[in-house]
Amino acid sequence: MTNKKRKILGTATAVAALMTAHNASAQSMDYGSLEMLFGEPVTTSAIGVPQRATEVPVTMEIITADEIRRSAASDLSGVLKYRGGVEVWQHSLGSADVSVRGYNQGGTNRLLVLVNGRQVYLDHFGLVSWNSIPVELNEIRQIEIVKGPNTALFGFNAVGGVVNIVTYNPLLDDVDRASATGGTQANQQGSFVGSFKLNDKIGVRVSGGIADADHFDNAPAAELAGLVDHERRSLSVDSLIQLTDKSQLGVELTSSSLDTVDLLPTMRLTAMDYATQSGRVKLLSDTGIGRVEADLYTNILDLTIPSTGLQIDNQVTVAKLQNVFKIGSKHNMRLSAEYRHNAMDTSGGAGGEVSFDVFSLGGMWNWPINEKFSLTNAVRVDNLKLDREGGTLAAIPFTNSQYDADLLEVSVNSGLVWKPDDTNTIRLSYARGIGAPSLIDFGFQIVSGPVTLGGSPFIDSTVVTNYEAAWERPVTAINGKFRSAIFYQESEDVKGVAVNTVVSPAGVAVVADNIGDSELWGLELGFSGRINQHWNWRADYTFETIDDSLRNRNAAGAIVVAKEFEDTNPEHTVNAQIGYARDKWELDLFGSYVSSSDRLRNQAAPPVNFLEPVGDYITVSGRAAYKIDDQLTLALQGQDFITDEQRQNAAQKVERRVLLTLSADF
Numbered sequence: 178m179t180n181k182k183r184k185i186l187g188t189a190t191a192v193a194a195l196m197t198a199h200n201a202s203a204q205s206m207d208y209g210s211l212e213m214l215f216g217e218p219v220t221t222s223a224i225g226v227p228q229r230a231t232e233v234p235v236t237m238e239i240i241t242a243d244e245i246r247r248s249a250a251s252d253l254s255g256v257l258k259y260r261g262g263v264e265v266w267q268h269s270l271g272s273a274d275v276s277v278r279g280y281n282q283g284g285t286n287r288l289l290v291l292v293n294g295r296q297v298y299l300d301h302f303g304l305v306s307w308n309s310i311p312v313e314l315n316e317i318r319q320i321e322i323v324k325g326p327n328t329a330l331f332g333f334n335a336v337g338g339v340v341n342i343v344t345y346n347p348l349l350d351d352v353d354r355a356s357a358t359g360g361t362q363a364n365q366q367g368s369f370v371g372s373f374k375l376n377d378k379i380g381v382r383v384s385g386g387i388a389d390a391d392h393f394d395n396a397p398a399a400e401l402a403g404l405v406d407h408e409r410r411s412l413s414v415d416s417l418i419q420l421t422d423k424s425q426l427g428v429e430l431t432s433s434s435l436d437t438v439d440l441l442p443t444m445r446l447t448a449m450d451y452a453t454q455s456g457r458v459k460l461l462s463d464t465g466i467g468r469v470e471a472d473l474y475t476n477i478l479d480l481t482i483p484s485t486g487l488q489i490d491n492q493v494t495v496a497k498l499q500n501v502f503k504i505g506s507k508h509n510m511r512l513s514a515e516y517r518h519n520a521m522d523t524s525g526g527a528g529g530e531v532s533f534d535v536f537s538l539g540g541m542w543n544w545p546i547n548e549k550f551s552l553t554n555a556v557r558v559d560n561l562k563l564d565r566e567g568g569t570l571a572a573i574p575f576t577n578s579q580y581d582a583d584l585l586e587v588s589v590n591s592g593l594v595w596k597p598d599d600t601n602t603i604r605l606s607y608a609r610g611i612g613a614p615s616l617i618d619f620g621f622q623i624v625s626g627p628v629t630l631g632g633s634p635f636i637d638s639t640v641v642t643n644y645e646a647a648w649e650r651p652v653t654a655i656n657g658k659f660r661s662a663i664f665y666q667e668s669e670d671v672k673g674v675a676v677n678t679v680v681s682p683a684g685v686a687v688v689a690d691n692i693g694d695s696e697l698w699g700l701e702l703g704f705s706g707r708i709n710q711h712w713n714w715r716a717d718y719t720f721e722t723i724d725d726s727l728r729n730r731n732a733a734g735a736i737v738v739a740k741e742f743e744d745t746n747p748e749h750t751v752n753a754q755i756g757y758a759r760d761k762w763e764l765d766l767f768g769s770y771v772s773s774s775d776r777l778r779n780q781a782a783p784p785v786n787f788l789e790p791v792g793d794y795i796t797v798s799g800r801a802a803y804k805i806d807d808q809l810t811l812a813l814q815g816q817d818f819i820t821d822e823q824r825q826n827a828a829q830k831v832e833r834r835v836l837l838t839l840s841a842d843f
Contacts, residue, residue, distance in 0.1 A: 207349055208318055212241075222294075222321055222341045223330055224543045224553060225468075225501040225511045231602050234543070234553035234592030235327055236647050236662050238262075240320040247756060247765045249800035249814045251358065251366065251388075251836060254307045256314070257340070259752045259767045259798075261703050261717030262324050262662075268446065268828040270362060270390055271308050271407035271437030277324050277338025278666065279697050279721045279746045282777065283828075284442030287337035287612060287641075289327075293344055293415075295429070295457055295474050296333070300519050301491040302442060303334055303615045309451040311411040311431035313384045315354040315840075316344045316370040324701075325664065326610020326641040328588035329539065329555035333517065336612040336641050347372065347380035347417040348425075353843040360814075360836035364390040378419040385412040392438055393829045395822060396446055397780060403484045405448040408436040424462035429474075431455045438829075442617075442674050443630075444779040444786070446828045450481040467502025467510075487623060490522040491616065509543035511555075521616040523623065529567030531580070531620030531632070535613075536560045551594040559586045561613060563634060565620045571683035572629040573622050580620060580634040586611040604647040612639035618672055618689045629686040630675055637691050640669045657706025660717075666697040671727060673740050693727040695742055716753045721746060744775040744788060761804040763812075768797045776827030789827040796823065796831075812838045 211219040211227065218230045218239040230239050238260060240248075250256045254273040258265040264281040267273040274285045286303030289296065292312055298305045323331065323339035331339045345352045351372045358366035366388040373381045388409040396404060411433040418426045435451040457474035478491040499513040520532035539557035546552060565580035592606040620632045647662035670691040679686045698721070705715035725743040749772040756765040775788040797819045802812035814836040817823060822830040 208343070208346075209350075218319055220319075220321055222291075222339075222343075223323070224509060224541055225499070226509050226543070231649065232551065232594060234551070234594055234604070235330065235590070235606065236324040236604065236645065238322045238324075238660075240322070242318050245314055245317055245320065247763060247800060247802075249765060249767060249798045249816060250314070251814065251816070251834075252308055253310060253312075253314070253342075255798075255816065256320065257322070259754060259769055260322060261719050261750075261752055262338075262699075262701050263322060264747070264750070266826045267831050268440040268826055269404075269407070269438035270393055270832075270834075271409065271435065272439045272449075273307055274440065275305065275307065275340075277322065277340075278664070278699060279723060280337055280668070280695075280742055282442075282740065282742075282745065283440035283444045286334070286442075286615060289331055289333065289335035289339045290342070291331075291339065292342045293429075294341075294472065295455070296476070296493075296495070297342075298334060299451075299453075299478055299480075299491070300476065300493040301478060301480065301489050301521050301615065302617045303612075304442070306435060306437075306439070306449075306451050308388075308407075308409050308437060309411075309433045309435040309453050310342075311413045311433040311453065311455075312342060312344060313368045313370055313386050313411070313413075315356065315368060316352060316382065316384045316413075318343045318345050318350070324662070325606070325643045325645060325666070326588075326608045327590055328610040329557040329590040329608075330541065332515070332557075333535070333537075333559070334612070336610045336639065344415065345370075345372070345382065347382040347415055348374075348419065349380075352382065354840060355843070356838055356840035358836050358838040361834050362390045362393075362832065364388075364834065364836060366836075366838075379416070381414065381416040383412075383414050386410070393822075393832050395832070396438075396829045400446045400780065403448055404438045404446070405436050405483075407438075408434075410434045423464075424460070427457070427459040427461070429455070429457040429459075440826075440828050444777050444827075447482060447484050450483065452479040453477065467500050470497075470499045470501070472497040472499070485623070485625070487523065491520070493517065493519040507545055509541075511539075511541040511543075513537075513539040515539070519616060521621075523621065529565060529569060529577070529620070529622065531563075531565045531616050533561050533563045533616070533619070535562075549596050553590070553592045553594075555590040557588045559588070559611065559613065560584070561586070563619055565634070570622045570624065570629050570631070570686075572679070572681060572686040573631045573688070574679045574681065574686060575631075575634055575688075582634050584613065584638060586613065586638050586640075601648065601650045604645075604649075606643070606645045606647075608641075608643040608645075610641040610643070612641060612668075612672070614638060614672060614689075617674070627685065629684055631686055631688045633677075633688045633690055636672060636689050637670045639672055639691075642667045642669075652704070652706070655704065655706035656708070657704060657715075660701070660703040660705075662699075662701045664697075664699050666699070668695045668697075671695055671740055673727075673729070676728070692729060692740060693725070695727065695740075696724045698722050711759045712755070712757055714753075714755045717751070719750045720748060721750075722748055741775075741777045741788065745777055747772045747774045747793075763800070763802040763804075765801075766797070766799045768795065770795050771825070778827040791824055791827060794823055794825055795819065796825065808841050808843065810840045812840070814838060 321341040355369040368386040475494040480489040515537040517535040541555040561584040589609040645664040649660040673692040676690040703717035751770040773793040816834040
């Protein structure tokens with residue numbers, strides 16, 4: 178058989194496999210079989226139909242289940258820590274802020290985080306409490322890191338990037354795992370995942386976790402007394418029912434609770450108590466007009482800040498209807514409509530309710546032009562209607578009638594994938610992403626010491642524009658792959674809390690506002706490979722430089738509690754990993770170098786707001802595992818273990834952790 182015939186046969190097999198997956202509902206896609214067929218991970222998240230990781234129109238990195246298991250991490254943020262273009266700043270044992278491509282700070286809110294398409298970031302401010310996400314590491318099939326603003330393709334809040342967590346399918350995958358962990362900081366963790374097939378048409382997956390540990394004890398004395406130990410509980414039930422040959426019904430219920438120490442958006446370290454619940458129903462059906470998906474879910478957050486007595490009750494309900502279909506043999510289309518109701522009550526503050534309704538329409542067109550070119554365009558229109566009712570604080574300079582406001586925003590994604598030959602892939606993309614104001618940005622009101630903090634009904638969305646060129650190819654000499662990307666990003670109308678000071682007879686109020694613009698230039702380089710059948714390795718380098726044009730200081734020159742990216746973003750990051758597996762042993766070592774920067778902080782004692790230098794640092798983690806038999810594995814994990822404690826942020830030093838985990842597969 179000639180090489181040309183082999184290529185045609187291979188292409189035909191690939192197309193047939195992807196079309197088979199496309200004809201089944203999205204939940205039934207057999208990720209494992211397709212990954213084995215193509216020799217690389219497969220995703221449906223970008224355009225709604227299966228694609229190989231090298232064919233997606235966005236810059237995406239996929240972390241596989243095997244990589245998660247060998248990551249030396251004990252939580253989600255730890256899994257992301259040693260990945261290029263991802264900044265993980267750990268503020269305490271139980272909390273971290275994660276950003277994609279810069280702009281990280283306390284309460285960062287530029288990242289869309291999904292679990293099987295359901296948002297799990299917290300809607301009151303748009304931030305992510307990673308340990309309150311009710312998912313266990315053992316039930317994750319893959320984590321997709323999408324870089325850059327992708328609002329039109331992925332949805333609300335996808336400003337800096339997207340982290341999409343895909344769990345095992347209750348109908349297709351049989352996953353039964355349990356683990357127990359103990360270690361330093363009085364760490365005690367337990368986790369379980371169980372799969373049940375009630376019959377050949379009903380599958381259920383149940384998972385849960387528990388974790389307790391002492392908090393890091395090196396915070397500033399003024400904050401240390403109010404800190405709490407880490408305590409996490411989670412439970413999730415995910416079921417899938419095959420109604421007919423062409424339709425499926427999914428039902429999901431989750432709950433989590435978390436006591437931890439967080440760095441607030443005001444850059445102050447404090448104890449936090451999170452409680453979340455969610456319910457979801459999803460119907461998927463293959464019809465004569467394509468695959469129709471109807472998705473309805475609600476997320477509930479009860480947040481308490483003990484030091485202030487503040488309690489926030491936030492509920493978001495999302496209803497989405499989507500149709501994925503083909504026109505002719507090449508044109509993949511997706512049409513979607515979405516309704517979102519987001520409401521927040523507060524006690525300990527004004528006691529009012531601020532809410533908004535968002536009506537959204539979106540469309541996507543994917544055109545594989547020929548074997549060399551593929552073009553994807555997407556557009557989304559969001560119409561946000563704001564409302565506020567109930568009590569107001571006297572110092573706040575707005576009445577409830579002023580919250581009767583509308584925002585109309587348009588987001589765009591466009592990506593061209595070019596394969597000039599059998600090895601090279603070049604990706605050119607343009608994106609216009611929207612960071613809509615949060616409920617706290619809009620209408621939060623609370624007395625904080627001598628001033629009143631509040632949102633503003635006149636704050637505008639942040640618009641993020643991104644231009645990018647990416648290139649990747651296999652490298653035979655290292656039995657691996659090379660990846661690269663260069664990008665320019667501009668953020669207009671950056672939002673800041675506690676920016677504008679308003680003095681009135683009723684007191685002093687500090688309210689949210691847009692504070693200016695910011696630009697980012699970046700470069701990412703990455704290599705990965707294998708050395709015979711036992712060794713694997715990867716290394717990456719990220720360069721990011723930010724130029725701010727922000728109003729972040731008052732008339733006296735003091736820093737206001739707003740944003741400070743130019744000085745706080747490290748310019749250089751290097752990550753490396755090497756792994757070895759043979760017989761019953763697995764050994765993995767991870768390292769990272771982060772260049773020096775300043776970090777914005779706020780505290781009770783003067784100076785209230787300041788920039789604290791954080792020098793460059795190297796952090797190392799590792800895992801050594803021994804497979805006792807076909808079911809039991811014993812693993813020793815070390816996290817940040819080269820020093821007893823290390824300054825990685827402006828809040829607390831990160832302490833060395835050593836954990837011993839016994840896991841079992843049933």
